[in-house]
Amino acid sequence: MSTIxxxxxxxxxxxxxxxxxxxxxxxxxATVYEAYDTTADGVGGTLSIAPNGLDALAAVGLxxxxxxxxxxxxxxxxxxxxxxxxxxxxxxxxxxxQRLLWRPDLYRALRDATASRGVTVEYGKRxxxxxxxxxxxxxxxxxxxxxxxxVLVGADGIRSQVRALLDPAAPAPRYVGLLGFGARLGPGPxxxxxxGPTGSEMHFVFGRRAFFGYVLDADGSGGWFANLPRAQSxxxxxxxxxxxxxxxxxxxxxxxxxxxxxxxxIARTDPADLICVGGMEDLPKVATWHRGRVVLVGDSAHATxxxxxxxxxxxxxxxxxxxxxxxDLPYQEAFASYENxxxxxxxxxxKMGERTNSDKAAGPVARVLRxxxxxxxxRLMNPESFSWPMRHHIxxxxxxxxxxxxxxxxxxxxxxxxxx
Numbered sequence: 001m002s003t004i005x006x007x008x009x010x011x012x013x014x015x016x017x018x019x020x021x022x023x024x025x026x027x028x029x030a031t032v033y034e035a036y037d038t039t040a041d042g043v044g045g046t047l048s049i050a051p052n053g054l055d056a057l058a059a060v061g062l063x064x065x066x067x068x069x070x071x072x073x074x075x076x077x078x079x080x081x082x083x084x085x086x087x088x089x090x091x092x093x094x095x096x097x098q099r100l101l102w103r104p105d106l107y108r109a110l111r112d113a114t115a116s117r118g119v120t121v122e123y124g125k126r127x128x129x130x131x132x133x134x135x136x137x138x139x140x141x142x143x144x145x146x147x148x149x150x151v152l153v154g155a156d157g158i159r160s161q162v163r164a165l166l167d168p169a170a171p172a173p174r175y176v177g178l179l180g181f182g183a184r185l186g187p188g189p190x191x192x193x194x195x196g197p198t199g200s201e202m203h204f205v206f207g208r209r210a211f212f213g214y215v216l217d218a219d220g221s222g223g224w225f226a227n228l229p230r231a232q233s234x235x236x237x238x239x240x241x242x243x244x245x246x247x248x249x250x251x252x253x254x255x256x257x258x259x260x261x262x263x264x265x266i267a268r269t270d271p272a273d274l275i276c277v278g279g280m281e282d283l284p285k286v287a288t289w290h291r292g293r294v295v296l297v298g299d300s301a302h303a304t305x306x307x308x309x310x311x312x313x314x315x316x317x318x319x320x321x322x323x324x325x326x327x328d329l330p331y332q333e334a335f336a337s338y339e340n341x342x343x344x345x346x347x348x349x350x351k352m353g354e355r356t357n358s359d360k361a362a363g364p365v366a367r368v369l370r371x372x373x374x375x376x377x378x379r380l381m382n383p384e385s386f387s388w389p390m391r392h393h394i395x396x397x398x399x400x401x402x403x404x405x406x407x408x409x410x411x412x413x414x415x416x417x418x419x420x
Contacts, residue, residue: 006028008031008033011034011162011300014110018315026327036123045223045275047312048101055096059394073091074090074200076088076089077201082260126143127141130165152295154294157300158300159173162296163301167288174281175279180276183269187220196216212226239276248266289339289343297318298318299315302342318342320394320396337402
């Protein structure tokens with residue numbers, strides 16, 4: 001039985017607020033401490049929440065918040081730059097439709113949801129040190145304040161300060177060879193002979209020189225993102241040091257040689273609306289997920305590149321699974337069970353993202369082979385080979401009862417300990 005009654009959650013992005021809500025549902029009072037001085041309104045581009053992410057939110061009473069603000073996506077269409085359809089991936093049977101939404105909208109919805117649950121979020125709290133002691137753990141912040149609780153949850157993203165304090169030898173984020181850009185579009189002219197509305201489909205284009213994704217309504221509103229191969233990474237701040245108009249011109253030139261005219265959407269983009277992500281990254285294997293009373297969750301433990309389409313959903317899953325384990329077990333066993341439930345699954349999905357990154361950065365020969373083989377491979381492929389990540393279900397009510405021989409988590413029937 002758990003004796004944990006309080007938690008410090010470091011990080012107010014996606015995993016942190018959901019972890020706080022899930023911990024509260026488990027009877028553990030959690031406060032979120034965010035390094036930035038203000039909320040993230042207006043910050044960030046598109047992301048998708050897959051059916052497994054929706055399932056995780058529903059497990060802790062947050063079902064419906066994404067559905068209310070996200071666009072349902074019924075299929076994903078892959079084309080080459082000439083406009084040829086290479087493959088179509090439909091929604092897996094029996095699952096909810098994934099939702100495409102804008103990160104600022106998700107932040108706002110999660111902030112409202114945590115407030116309605118009585119969760120406090122304190123801003124301007126940049127973590128500088130962690131002091132563990134027999135009765136709890138104390139977080140020390142740059143402004144001279146501190147907080148003490150039974151456990152500390154690091155939900156502070158791919159550049160996690162908690163991870164660095166937990167294990168100074170922990171790996172740094174790894175550049176995947178692509179720069180990320182995107183923008184939201186308001187209503188505008190649409191020439192369907194060049195690039196037409198997508199309806200409920202998400203379109204992905206393997207262009208001659210770069211990768212492009214977009215959704216476009218009949219009135220011309222929607223959004224796009226581009227992944228530009230580049231040998232050397234750029235930090236987000238470095239990318240933003242270049243004028244947005246210059247990046248837009250480079251992107252227009254990059255896609256101008258493709259017959260499917262992605263440059264039409266780029267040309268419609270106001271430079272003020274361009275989002276420069278900089279170098280896209282993932283995390284190599286993180287050896288240490290927990291030590292003492294401190295544990296990592298979400299991107300601080302298992303960041304996958306945006307190409308996987310699963311980053312946010314995996315973070316939501318981990319937040320909920322961690323709360324289940326802390327609800328039912330002493331914290332040492334809870335952390336071990338949580339890692340056992342999560343590690344194999346998230347590392348397998350990270351590898352899937354690596355393969356997608358390679359397709360996006362294909363050279364001339366590899367591009368021809370990809371365009372030839374992808375339609376054949378998709379026809380022969382078992383649909384479960386790409387839909388299995390989305391079928392992960394969390395049974396909140398199933399108690400976690402410990403860690404068995406070889407580190408296997410022991411759970412009641414119906415629990416997803418072996419879900420992949």
